[in-house]
Amino acid sequence: MKLDAFVRDQWYVAAWGEEIDRAPVAREFLGRPVALYRRTDGDLVALEDVCPHRGMPLSMGTVVENDLQCGYHGFRFDPCGQCVHVPSQEEVPARARVRSYAIAERGPLVWLWGGHADSADEASIPDTPELSDPNFHWVTCTVAMGGHYLLMHENVMDQTHFHHLHKNFAGTPEWDRGEITLEVADGRVIRTHTTPASPAPPVAAFAGIEPGTIVDSRSVGTFVQPGLNTSTTTHRVCNTGFTGVLQTFHIITPETETSTRYTIAVGTTDPTADLERFEVGVCTATLEDQQAVEAIQRVKAEPAAGTEVSVKADQPGLRARRIERELRVEEAKRHERATI
Numbered sequence: 134m135k136l137d138a139f140v141r142d143q144w145y146v147a148a149w150g151e152e153i154d155r156a157p158v159a160r161e162f163l164g165r166p167v168a169l170y171r172r173t174d175g176d177l178v179a180l181e182d183v184c185p186h187r188g189m190p191l192s193m194g195t196v197v198e199n200d201l202q203c204g205y206h207g208f209r210f211d212p213c214g215q216c217v218h219v220p221s222q223e224e225v226p227a228r229a230r231v232r233s234y235a236i237a238e239r240g241p242l243v244w245l246w247g248g249h250a251d252s253a254d255e256a257s258i259p260d261t262p263e264l265s266d267p268n269f270h271w272v273t274c275t276v277a278m279g280g281h282y283l284l285m286h287e288n289v290m291d292q293t294h295f296h297h298l299h300k301n302f303a304g305t306p307e308w309d310r311g312e313i314t315l316e317v318a319d320g321r322v323i324r325t326h327t328t329p330a331s332p333a334p335p336v337a338a339f340a341g342i343e344p345g346t347i348v349d350s351r352s353v354g355t356f357v358q359p360g361l362n363t364s365t366t367t368h369r370v371c372n373t374g375f376t377g378v379l380q381t382f383h384i385i386t387p388e389t390e391t392s393t394r395y396t397i398a399v400g401t402t403d404p405t406a407d408l409e410r411f412e413v414g415v416c417t418a419t420l421e422d423q424q425a426v427e428a429i430q431r432v433k434a435e436p437a438a439g440t441e442v443s444v445k446a447d448q449p450g451l452r453a454r455r456i457e458r459e460l461r462v463e464e465a466k467r468h469e470r471a472t473i
């Protein structure tokens with residue numbers, strides 16, 4: 134059985150809602166180009182970004198009322214992807230159509246369904262209520278990573294890299310030695326990392342806690358699905374009980390087999406947090422992750438790349454990898470049954 138490189142019957146984040154307006158925006162999504170725009174009523178449209186006439190990217194064209202008009206010879210496509218107008222002749226070839234993707238907006242995020250539009254179930258879009266909660270103050274960073282998207286899931290599931298890769302921001306030596314437990318339920322991998330009575334890391338400053346203060350730290354990270362990983366970190370000051378909370382969404386969208394659009398959004402409940410400095414810290418750490426992932430991707434591409442030696446802290450990431458593969462196997466079986 135041949136497996137697809139991606140899990141397609143899933144929702145992935147294509148953009149922030151505020152990034153998409155009437156002018157078409159080009160995105161790479163699961164190995165395919167996609168053009169995104171809004172209709173006159175504000176509803177979103179996602180069409181395959183290749184004109185079936187001569188292959189011009191439709192995102193280089195213009196939106197006319199609710200349709201997308203190719204910038205080369207003016208073929209016009211409706212939101213379902215059907216060509217409805219050819220300027221040079223009366224009749225429209227029936228085969229002149231492009232794929233239309235199921236798309237949905239939830240809070241500030243735009244989600245795209247990777248499979249066939251008629252199998253999309255909006256009820257399965259993961260909840261991200263904190264992103265719309267006024268008690269949280271957010272900083273974000275988006276990068277195009279030159280690496281397979283599972284490398285990013287593994288990165289965020291194993292926080293023992295914090296003290297080494299993000300030394301001046303996220304880690305402490307005590308965090309390295311924290312206790313890690315693992316739970317798997319409903320296709321989710323939940324990793325809990327606890328570090329009792331230890332100095333707070335620098336990042337705790339943005340949760341209202343002076344770095345170095347003795348805190349009980351607990352980070353619960355979840356591989357929610359192939360496009361989303363989350364983590365909730367609490368630092369509880371041992372002698373006062375004050376608790377600072379940092380909520381993180383790792384939005385991981387595969388573009389190709391070796392490139393990933395990664396957005397991190399970190400929210401704090403501390404209204405006095407210096408968000409400018411916080412953003413610098415989050416973006417610096419993201420670039421450190423990017424350097425690591427891209428270097429690993431280059432090493433793995435070498436024919437002489439060796440096997441990996443794993444330790445206990447790798448278990449959550451390895452479970453996530455396994456679940457991702459199981460999803461691809463299930464999908465291949467479904468498609469095989471459908472074609473018999």
Ligand code: FES
Pocket residue numbers: 184185186187188189203204205206207208
């Ligand atoms: S390539 Fe699009 S109309 Fe010709």
Ligand SMILES: [Fe+2]
Pocket residue numbers: 288289294298299418422
């Ligand atoms: Fe990291």
